[in-house]
Amino acid sequence: MKENVLCVKGIKKSFGGVHALKGVDLTIKKGEIHCLAGENGCGKSTIIKVISGFYKPDGGTIEIDGKEYANLNTAEAISAGIQVIYQDFSIFPNLTVMENLAFNQVLAEKKKFVNKKEYRKIAEEAVRKINFNVDLDARVESLSVADKQLIAISRALLHNAKLIIMDEPTTALTSKEVKRLFAIINELKKEGITILFVSHKLDEVFEISDSITILRSGENVHSCPIQEMNEEKFTYYMTGRNFDAVPEKEKISFEERKSMLKTENLSAPGFENISFDLHEGEVLGIVGQLGSGRTELSLALSGMLKPFAGSIFLEGKEVRLNSVSEAQKCGIALVPEDRLTEGLFLPQPIYKNISVTCLDALAKMAGVLKEDDEKTLSQSWVDDIGVATKDHTLPVSTLSGGNQQKVVLARCLATKPKVLILNGPTVGVDIGAKYDIHKLLRGLAKNGMAVLVVSDDVAEVSALCDRAIIMKAGKFAGELKGEELNNENLYKVTA
Amino acid sequence: MDKKIKKVVKQTEFYILCIIIVFAVIIQIRSGQFFTSNNLMDLVRSMIVPGIYALCALLSFVSTGADVSFPLIAALSAYIAVLAGNTWSLGVVPVFLIAVITGCLIGCINGFFIVRYRFNSLIVTLGTSSICSGILFGAFEAGRTELPEKLYALSKVNIATVKNESSGLGSALPGTFIIMIVLYAAAYFILNYTMVGRSVYALGGDEISAERAGINVKKVRFGVYVVNGGIAAIAGLCYAMMSYFYMPNEYAGAEMLVIAAVILGGTRMSGGIGTLKGCLLGTFLLTMVSNSLILFGISVYWEKVVVGAIIIIGTAISAMQAQRASNPFAVRRKKEA
Structure with missing residues (x-):
């Protein structure tokens, strides 16, 4: 029996009368790739922010690695091994790759002064973990979106991450880059790191994840291993409506037409x-x-x-x-x-x-x-x-x-x-x-x-x-x- | 090695250096007066105050946005310090302290509105500028004022003097030069080797990322404006020392040239990018042009045209570079092709 790396129960959160989360449960087993799916506005980002300690929930419990946290804040979440890779990657475009990789860690250690050698050491260690080949002295803004993402991933790994949450990581990537990302995710999985993969893209969800949780308007709709999921169920749970198939294509030849x-x-x-x-x-x-x-x-x-x-x-x-x-x-x-x-x-x-x-x-x-x-x-x-x-x-x-x-x-x-x-x-x-x-x-x-x-x-x-x-x-x-x-x-x- | 040279060539600072050299050579050929000891020393002398101002402009651009209040903060805090110094016949250090504290307090007002209410920094600093000017001329009715005795004595001390043998013209390097050097050295250390300094850059690069990384964004931004007030006050006293009198009318209007110099030196108006090297080079270039065109026999009015043209061309180069650098699409396409 695998233990759970994260177990949240009955999380509630509302913003000025709007119930963003109405009691969400999410259980993630150690070492799996778990997919969190749902349409826009279903509360995906809110639950991520609760897990990462950014929002304080109005109700419910959070358990990380078997330990319950009553008032989880961001620093606790990070030291518990939770890392979020946001859609905008949280990077500094004006700084060098090296500084981007090392900055957060040095800051977290509450150091006052900059030691370039230490920076380089941290940065080299970070990129080595995923065999990422990049010029450490390049300014991040000159890199492609995919490379920026890899910087965010390697930075997340520095903090002894146990659970990496990726918020719609494939949105800005080409299909080639998505393949590279998936290879890295699988590599991380082998090393025992758990991934929470947030996405609403059907084919990606089926390709990468081991199990899935679907949210709809702030509530759990369904959780199951990926093998028990299929396309129809997926769209049904996501949207709450059944779709008749997209109108059939006309099976005629158009060459005759104008x-x-x-x-x-x-x-x-x-x-x-x-x-x-x-x-x-x-x-x-x-x-x-x-x-x-x-x-x-x-x-x-x-x-x-x-x-x-x-x-x-x-x-x-x-x-x-x-x-x-x-x-x-x-x-x-x-x-x-x-x-x-x-x-x-x-x-x-x-x-x-x-x-x-x-x-x-x-x-x-x-x-x-x-x-x-x-x-x-x-x-x-x-x-x-x-x-x-x-x-x-x-x-x-x-x-x-x-x-x-x-x-x-x-x-x-x-x-x-x-x-x-x-x-x-x-x-x-x-x-x-x-x-x-x-x-x-x-x-x-x-x-x-x-x-x-x-x-x-x-x-x-x-x-x-x-x-x-x-x-x-x-x-x-x-x-x-x-x-x-x-x-x-x-x-x-x-x- | 090759890579290093390539990197240097790509920097805005390199272009500015090229322009400086070209101008210097042209001026030398036309007038034969550029590479003379007294001219060079005059140049350094006249870039001291703009050079210190440039620190204010750099800090504000790198972290948030424009700050145009520094000349009037300088004027007001220098006046208060001089006044206090005369009344109680204070020494040099207390006079400087009073100036810096006054400057920081005015900086607090800037910082408070910019941070607390997220107002546009340009508008807020324009406002404080106007308030300072009002207080200076309205409440204090400031006019030409003599410096406190000890400050005056110090301002007469030069660290070096030269004399041009052929023309008989002499020039001296005032003690305020040391103040500028000390400020730049401190800024260099803080901006490059402390986490506070790097936070200033990080904040300018991406505010949200900075917040997520755990930087106290509000504190840093507020601090920048307070420090700016202090630096401006020092510049204000330096200016008074170099003219041996406090003259309130001479301060206003310095901001445009300084901001232009800083932008010319590669500081990005949208934040996050800018170096001290660039500041110095940009200030040197503009000072050189406005000083040396007289050597050509070009009238003062044309001087303004030339300065304007340099600003446009210079900033266009850095803007184009910034655009190219921040266009990942172009890079990506090159890679995939």
Whole structure:
């Protein structure tokens, strides 16, 4: 019988009348990889903060390694061997790798002075633990996201960690980097370190974890070894609703249909010689890793990046897209990669975010806008797409990731595009909203819209698209359609 | 070795040094007066006060944000110290102590509003600046004031004098130079070799990470503004010593050039990055330009144009470098290609 490294029971926590946790139990056995799953806002981050001593719970008990803690604070949690790797990694971008690794430990030892030699020793020890090859004198801001994460992991290991909590560690990683991370996690497991892996990505959860706990709106819904879990149960427990499968793809050939968007040997900085033909009612996937040129391609097709060779045809006619507004006029709409920085006006109300693309159409004489018109337009889209909000005059920043993405979609659709380009349509979106968005996209395609999905999420493309083009290092690397289009084949070609 | 050279070349400080050398050579060729002992000493002399101010600007930028109050904190606390010194005929040390304490107290006001209410540091320090100026000219009706006897005697002491044989011009290095050196040495040690100093950088890099690591963010930030007040007060007295009189009207307006010098020296306005070396080089460059253009026979008005141009070009270089450095996407792409 393995003992438990962590056992919390009946944890309650509320913030000003809002019950974030309503009695959560979590038991983690020593040496296992335990997954904590749940949709956004289910209380995952709150329970992590309780375990790490950041929040004091209103009720319940915390037992670490068999010892009960009545008033757990952060210092106690750390000395008990609990380490949290936050999504932002808690690093100092302006300092060197060496200092980042050593700083927290030296600070925790309450030392007053800096000893560079000691720093280097600590740092070297830290990176050796996971065989991480990095220039210790480099500034952390110049490193990739994956390397920053490895710094956070190796730093966590310094503190004789028994339980490492990783808060959605794979969000910003490419699939190659995720593989490397998983290898390291398994390595840690062999050394007897327990991992609490927080995620809502289905395939990752099944790949890495030994057992799983699912939370929903502040309550435990289910805990079991991973073998007893399957995809259907997982989505059911996560969302509390049963999904009918995403509408079946049309099993027809699109080649006969009218060509909506066609490129011939299109080349721009980042990719070259890309040719494809997107037909009416078709959902075409462009799959590739970060740096494969997929993002650049989507930018070129929406007028944000100037191609230096090749041509773009829209409904058979050659077009030159010099700006976003020209692309919009041609009927091309883009859902950008990062909705927070490229898509939304976060502090602005939802309805303004939706109406912004149609201001010209809404404007009356002499360009005067009536707010009521904007609101009517927005309300109809909010209802149509199902943005979960009480009031569309609230700022967009109050919405969850999935609903924010729906707002971006609504705004694009409000321009009545003929071709819809989506770059990473469900990045940072929970399962429920992901399902809604997929369903919506299939519906749009059925009504004749041509949809181009640019993504590195292989599972998404194979579930959603009729056909997929694979890009690698800026070049065309293959095409899959019909029965061939499945996860295994896609993995094979993209990796 | 190769790697080390590469690293040096990448630093902003290196570019500033290059610009300094180029300017020096040009001035030397045009006027033949640059590399003369008295000119060089004059340069060092006139960078003492801006150099001390630069410490204030560096500390505030690295930890939080702009501090523009240091010239008026300097003016007010120096005045109070001089006044007290004259009234009770105090020695040098008590006068300096009074100045530093007054400066720190005004710094506390800055720190209190910036830390407690999380107000923007630029706004708060603009406010205290204005209040200090009001108190100085309104309540105290400060005017040109003689220094306390002992302070005056000390200000006449030079640590070195030189005379240019050919032109007959002489120049002296005042004792305040030692104060600057001591302050820089102390700052260098604290910023690089104590956890408090490193906390200042850590805080500027990422406040949340700093808090999670266990740094008392509020205390450090408050401390920075208190220390800034003290340093400014010392600069204020140095300035009075170097002109042998306390002159209240000479203080205001120094902040722009100092901030420009610090930014030029590679300090990042968004926090976390900046070195003392950069501070000194930036201050030296701007002092050199404003002093030496006279040697060209260029009018004072054009001097301002040149200084402005240097600020824009210089800061553009450091801004571009910062952008490149903090763009992991570019690095990643290079790796994967």
